[in-house]
Amino acid sequence: MGLNGRGVVLVIGFIVVQLCILVSANVVFQVQHKFAGQKGYLNALKSHDANRHRRFLSAVEIPLGGDSRPTAAALYFTKVQIGSPPKDFHVQVDTGSDLLWVNCIECETCPKESDLGIPLALYDPKDSSSAKTVGCDHEFCTSTFTGQSDECKAGMLCAYAVKYGDGSSTAGYFVNDNVKLDQVSGNCQTTSMSGNIIFGCGAKQSGQLGSSDQALDGILGFGQSNTSVLSQLSSAKKVKKVFSHCLDGNRGGGIFAIGEVVEPKINTTPMVDDQTHYNIEMKSIDVNGEEIKLPTSILNFVKKQAVIVDSGTTLAYFPDEVYNQLMEKIMAAQPDKKPHVVEKMFKCYKYSGNIDDGFPVVNLHFANSLSLKVLPHQYFFQIEDDEWCIGFQNSNIKEKDGEQLTLLGDLVLSDKLVTYDMENQVIGWTDYDCSSSIKVKDEESGNVYEVGAQVTLE
Numbered sequence: 001m002g003l004n005g006r007g008v009v010l011v012i013g014f015i016v017v018q019l020c021i022l023v024s025a026n027v028v029f030q031v032q033h034k035f036a037g038q039k040g041y042l043n044a045l046k047s048h049d050a051n052r053h054r055r056f057l058s059a060v061e062i063p064l065g066g067d068s069r070p071t072a073a074a075l076y077f078t079k080v081q082i083g084s085p086p087k088d089f090h091v092q093v094d095t096g097s098d099l100l101w102v103n104c105i106e107c108e109t110c111p112k113e114s115d116l117g118i119p120l121a122l123y124d125p126k127d128s129s130s131a132k133t134v135g136c137d138h139e140f141c142t143s144t145f146t147g148q149s150d151e152c153k154a155g156m157l158c159a160y161a162v163k164y165g166d167g168s169s170t171a172g173y174f175v176n177d178n179v180k181l182d183q184v185s186g187n188c189q190t191t192s193m194s195g196n197i198i199f200g201c202g203a204k205q206s207g208q209l210g211s212s213d214q215a216l217d218g219i220l221g222f223g224q225s226n227t228s229v230l231s232q233l234s235s236a237k238k239v240k241k242v243f244s245h246c247l248d249g250n251r252g253g254g255i256f257a258i259g260e261v262v263e264p265k266i267n268t269t270p271m272v273d274d275q276t277h278y279n280i281e282m283k284s285i286d287v288n289g290e291e292i293k294l295p296t297s298i299l300n301f302v303k304k305q306a307v308i309v310d311s312g313t314t315l316a317y318f319p320d321e322v323y324n325q326l327m328e329k330i331m332a333a334q335p336d337k338k339p340h341v342v343e344k345m346f347k348c349y350k351y352s353g354n355i356d357d358g359f360p361v362v363n364l365h366f367a368n369s370l371s372l373k374v375l376p377h378q379y380f381f382q383i384e385d386d387e388w389c390i391g392f393q394n395s396n397i398k399e400k401d402g403e404q405l406t407l408l409g410d411l412v413l414s415d416k417l418v419t420y421d422m423e424n425q426v427i428g429w430t431d432y433d434c435s436s437s438i439k440v441k442d443e444e445s446g447n448v449y450e451v452g453a454q455v456t457l458e
Contacts, residue, residue: 075114077216082199083128089217090118092254095420096277098231099160100179101200103302104172111204111215121217123201125175130196132252134158134174140198141174144227150180160200168207175201179229189344197232222258223276224422231257241422245311249414250436251380255438255451262448263439266419268428269370278420280427282307282369282406285322287329288360292322307366307426311418313409316379317395320404326362326392339390346381348389351455355380355388364412370428374412 030253077092082102089102103110103125114120134140135156141158152158161171202218221228222243226235234241244258272279285292318326327347331339337348350360359376366372378428380388391411395404417432434439437450 004037017380029268033354048088052330056289065076078219078220079095082123083177084130085128086178087121087123087127088182089121089123091218091220092216093220093222094339095222095245096313097219097221098225098228098419099200099217100197100220100229101170101172102218103203103205104201104203106203107205110202111211114215116216118216121216123175123217124378125201126178128177131175131177134176134198138174138227144225159365167431168205168206168209170200170202170209172203174198189325194234195233195238197229198227199229210386222420234260241421244419244438245413246417246432246434246438247311247410247414255417255434257451260441261417261419261438262441264417264430264432266417266428267368267370267431268419268421268424268426269366269368271425271427274426278309278427280307282364284365286325286363287326292325292329294322307406307408309413309418309420311410312411313407314411315391315393315409316411317405317407317409319406320394322406323392323394327390330359330362330390330392342383342387342389345393346389346391348383348387350386355382363410372408372412372416372429373431375415378414379411 018430046161077090079090080100081087082089087179089182091102091198092147101121105122105126105265110122125133135154136142136152136156136158137154138158141152144158155175159171159173161169176198177198177200180194198273200218230239232240233239237261242260243256243258244261269280272281282294284294290353297453302323317323331347333353334349337351339349342348355376357378361376362374362379364372364374379391381391382388395407413429415431415434416429417434417438418427418429420427439448439450
């Protein structure tokens with residue numbers, strides 16, 4: 001599969017309140033937050049995470065050929081154009097899954113409308129002059145599905161099927177077609193380009209994926225397997241297998257870029273080898289310098305995979321033993337104030353001052369001396385003028401051996417440039433003003449472009 005034009009850097013902009021567009025990277029998308037403008041959204045965020053994590057559990061049990069990542073409901077969505085002539089599709093943006101797939105014309109169980117207020121579409125390969133189905137003897141299919149299968153032979157369509165722990169499922173077949181992208185031709189200038197990408201044509205959805213609740217046309221995954229758009233672009237020598245995001249916790253904007261970031265520089269920590277998700281090794285946690293005792297499941301070298309970095313999750317989840325210590329030390333900062341519970345799950349405070357002055361800083365320490373500093377305004381949600389809720393939660397998420405997981409979502413990743421580097425098997429970050437710009441490198445030309453988040457309503 002080839003991409004027309006020069007080497008590319010893909011960029012996605014995040015916006016929490018409005019639609020945004022980035023105009024200074026090799027390829028640009030518009031991205032919107034699923035809960036933009038919604039009041040009383042705390043329960044929706046927790047529900048979003050709960051559905052996602054139930055799918056985490058099942059994904060470990062039921063692999064999809066070589067792709068065992070969960071196709072989970074992502075927090076952000078974007079619009080892509082597929083086919084000739086191009087047609088618009090709204091897809092979820094997700095670092096926790098791999099496939100790009102969209103609902104197809106054969107689908108009778110796909111949602112017909114979305115409560116997100118966006119038009120839904122069905123992809124029809126017959127309507128696209130550039131569409132080609134992918135057969136079982138295609139290299140993409142044989143490399144994705146390891147081992148021999150009597151159910152997939154030459155002359156048959158290369159099919160996929162995934163079933164999740166919450167009962168949701170998706171099934172269909174792979175198609176090769178043009179995906180239209182906006183390529184940067186200079187600083188703040190873009191030109192249109194097309195790339196041939198293999199993606200899933202979803203013929204059947206069930207459960208949450210077939211519901212109108214937050215329904216979209218499909219999912220755009222940024223996982224590690226060879227089925228992802230990122231892997232396909234990397235195999236085509238168009239980008240390095242690296243992506244970064246910078247989420248503005250104050251203004252709600254940000255940057256999501258595929259390719260090498262040359263400025264700012266970041267420190268990194270090794271990924272845990274051979275894991276399904278993006279996993280790193282946690283060494284310790286402290287609250288204003290007071291260390292928290294970590295359970296042996298996190299400290300044990302064999303079980304380093306317990307710490308997952310996932311920008312598609314909203315909150316931050318810790319094992320009970322860690323969560324209870326965290327909450328105790330945070331609440332000790334205001335001994336005269338008693339927290340109240342909102343929506344039966346969030347501990348909240350009435351607080352009229354600067355939240356950073358009233359509560360402690362939480363520091364997470366990882367291998368290779370990399371630390372993640374989380375300020376109070378980052379781990380608190382402000383739901384009213386003087387009402388703040390703590391976003392840390394006890395995980396109730398377990399591995400197959402019963403050990404609880406630690407999962408770090410957007411809550412602790414905001415106001416930082418975070419890079420996932422599969423080339424060197426590291427993840428890193430640095431504190432950063434995500435409303436400003438970063439510099440990315442075009443792999444083929446060597447040119448460096450400035451990338452910034454700008455808010456535009458369309």
